Amino acid sequence: xxxxxxxxxxxxxxxxxxxxxxxxxxxxxxxxxxxxxxxxxxxxxxxxxxxxxxxxxxxxxxxxxxxxxxxxxxxxxxxxxxxxxxxxxxxxxxxxxxxxxxxxxxxxxxxxxxxxxxxxxxxxxxxxxxxxxxxxxxxxxxxxxxxxxxxxxxxxxxxxxxxxxxxxxxxxxxxxxxxxxxxxxxxxxxxxxxxxxxxxxxxxxxxxxxxxxxxxxxxxxxxxxxxxxxxxxxxxxxxxxxxxxxxxxxxxxxxxxxxxxxxxxxxxxxxxxxxxxxxxxxxxxxxxxxxxxxxxxxxxxxxxxxxxxxxxxxxxxxxxxxxxxxxxxxxxxxxxxxxxxxxxxxxxxxxxxxxxxxxxxxxxxxxxxxxxxxxxxxxxxxxxxxxxxxxxxxxxxxxxxxxxxxxxxxxxxxxxxxxxxxxxxxxx
Amino acid sequence: xxxxxxxxxxxxxxxxxxxxxxxxxxxxxxxxxxxxxxxxxxxxxxxxxxxxxxxxxxxxxxxxxxxxxxxxxxxxxxxxxxxx
Ligand SMILES: Cc1cc2nc3c(=O)[nH]c(=O)nc-3n(C[C@H](O)[C@H](O)[C@H](O)COP(=O)(O)OP(=O)(O)OC[C@H]3O[C@@H](n4cnc5c(N)ncnc54)[C@H](O)[C@@H]3O)c2cc1C
Ligand code: FES
Numbered sequence: 001x002x003x004x005x006x007x008x009x010x011x012x013x014x015x016x017x018x019x020x021x022x023x024x025x026x027x028x029x030x031x032x033x034x035x036x037x038x039x040x041x042x043x044x045x046x047x048x049x050x051x052x053x054x055x056x057x058x059x060x061x062x063x064x065x066x067x068x069x070x071x072x073x074x075x076x077x078x079x080x081x082x083x084x085x086x087x088x089x090x091x092x093x094x095x096x097x098x099x100x101x102x103x104x105x106x107x108x109x110x111x112x113x114x115x116x117x118x119x120x121x122x123x124x125x126x127x128x129x130x131x132x133x134x135x136x137x138x139x140x141x142x143x144x145x146x147x148x149x150x151x152x153x154x155x156x157x158x159x160x161x162x163x164x165x166x167x168x169x170x171x172x173x174x175x176x177x178x179x180x181x182x183x184x185x186x187x188x189x190x191x192x193x194x195x196x197x198x199x200x201x202x203x204x205x206x207x208x209x210x211x212x213x214x215x216x217x218x219x220x221x222x223x224x225x226x227x228x229x230x231x232x233x234x235x236x237x238x239x240x241x242x243x244x245x246x247x248x249x250x251x252x253x254x255x256x257x258x259x260x261x262x263x264x265x266x267x268x269x270x271x272x273x274x275x276x277x278x279x280x281x282x283x284x285x286x287x288x289x290x291x292x293x294x295x296x297x298x299x300x301x302x303x304x305x306x307x308x309x310x311x312x313x314x315x316x317x318x319x320x321x322x323x324x325x326x327x328x329x330x331x332x333x334x335x336x337x338x339x340x341x342x343x344x345x346x347x348x349x350x351x352x353x354x355x356x357x358x359x360x361x362x363x364x365x366x367x368x369x370x371x372x373x374x375x376x377x378x379x380x381x382x383x384x385x386x387x388x389x390x391x392x393x394x395x396x397x398x399x400x401x402x403x404x405x406x407x408x409x410x411x412x413x414x415x416x417x418x419x420x421x422x423x424x425x426x427x428x
Numbered sequence: 429x430x431x432x433x434x435x436x437x438x439x440x441x442x443x444x445x446x447x448x449x450x451x452x453x454x455x456x457x458x459x460x461x462x463x464x465x466x467x468x469x470x471x472x473x474x475x476x477x478x479x480x481x482x483x484x485x486x487x488x489x490x491x492x493x494x495x496x497x498x499x500x501x502x503x504x505x506x507x508x509x510x511x512x
Binding site for chain 2: 035036037038042046048049088106107109116118119120121122124125126127128129132133134135218219353354355356380381382385386409
């Protein structure tokens with residue numbers, strides 16, 4: 001089945017919701033797709049036990065009835081600008097005059113001894129699981145890693161009944177203070193930070209502190225923490241550890257969009273009107289570089305105006321976008337990773353969790369391709385999303401194999417339906 | 429907190445009850461939180477990313493294998509099997 005629309009928006013987080021609503025406001029027929037069962041993306045993920053914030057509810061309400069919302073639609077392949085989405089029951093091909101990529105970001109997860117033990121999760125990862133109903137009442141949780149997301153995650157975990165033992169930020173106290181001193185420039189951010197601090201009263205926040213090792217036999221029993229005073233062990237049930245975010249650029253790469261490689265984790269290249277290098281394809285939000293909620297919402301609206309044919313309205317949003325994006329630069333500077341974090345994994349630490357490949361197996365591998373051939377690293381179900389970003393961060397080699405479909409493991413029937421028309425007919 | 433309807437399903441043959449709208453991961457967490465699947469070398473694995481990226485939470489749901497538990501909402505009467 002092929003569906004046609006004016007604008008296809010991929011990702012229903014703050015950026016995608018704003019893009020869909022704005023484009024529909026210009027009269028465009030809009031399809032909004034997300035692999036998740038609910039809209040909201042990461043920050044506005046549906047919480048089974050708590051009401052969504054006002055901004056989330058109104059953004060979700062605003063698309064109601066005006067756009068064709070498709071949950072459980074994971075885009076797995078693309079051919080030109082024709083997209084293929086897999087659903088629990090089947091597959092649909094989509095042809096759109098404009099595509100808006102609002103695919104967001106995932107967490108940067110770095111390997112260290114013990115990180116494969118059950119009980120070790122991402123920081124935003126455990127936050128997401130808690131919102132989906134993972135039982136945390138009375139559980140001892142240690143939050144670690146880097147960036148403001150640690151505070152948001154800790155607040156959610158506490159609200160779900162966890163005993164948050166502490167938040168361990170790898171950046172130094174001086175860096176964190178410099179960050180906080182600049183926050184007044186983004187009043188919404190400052191307010192959010194104040195609210196989080198209030199929600200976290202009594203939870204220790206330690207800077208210059210990181211987890212060196214997790215231990216346990218069949219599940220997490222505790223962690224080894226390191227800071228200026230030395231090393232100590234703490235018993236806990238969960239370790240929620242994340243080192244910031246990595247843009248989801250896989251779909252953009254598959255569509256042939258140019259990427260910016262100004263840091264080790266590429267982002268989608270886009271001009272001031274968020275047009276990518278592929279005509280008709282726009283990108284907005286964390287996919288064009290991690291900058292947080294405010295930037296995602298502004299960029300979604302901007303891309304929605306462009307896709308809906310109103311460039312003047314899009315241009316009017318540029319100053320707001322530039323201001324919101326400055327926050328990204330501040331984040332990157334003040335929460336830059338301590339080089340010691342790149343040396344935590346030892347020879348036996350598993351790097352590729354899908355294929356159980358230890359770091360030592362990659363000695364001598366010069367790129368992602370040789371790692372695949374020699375060690376099967378990155379060949380598993382996650383297709384290198386976790387280990388590829390980690391190895392790039394560790395300074396080994398950039399992630400490879402980005403232009404090969406499918407984007408996610410897909411059923412054969414899905415791909416067959418899509419590829420059929422292109423199979424040449426055989427002459428008798 | 430608000431009151432919520434709940435959904436009953438089975439995980440590895442054991443009945444569990446979770447709030448409506450919860451993920452299969454949340455249901456498995458009540459029965460087998462530390463072993464959703466076995467790694468290729470047989471080590472226990474459980475969810476890592478919570479958002480559909482890492483594939484560590486794969487289970488069998490109503491006979492369909494290799495589904496991400498964190499991406500599937502619970503339904504009444506579902507049969508979930510770990511190691512699937
Ligand atoms: C786990 C996690 C937790 C976070 N928690 C917070 C928080 O509490 N507070 C905060 O301020 N910020 C948080 N963030 C930061 C967050 O990324 C931004 O604030 C905001 O959500 C970005 O909006 P976005 O629209 O750009 O992307 P996202 O909100 O990430 O939305 C992107 C959407 O695209 C979908 N998608 C991606 N690829 C495909 C595909 N191929 N097919 C179909 N759908 C696809 C995803 O399912 C997702 O729903 C979190 C980030 C992560 C990774
Ligand atoms: S926990 Fe990572 S895919 Fe489900």
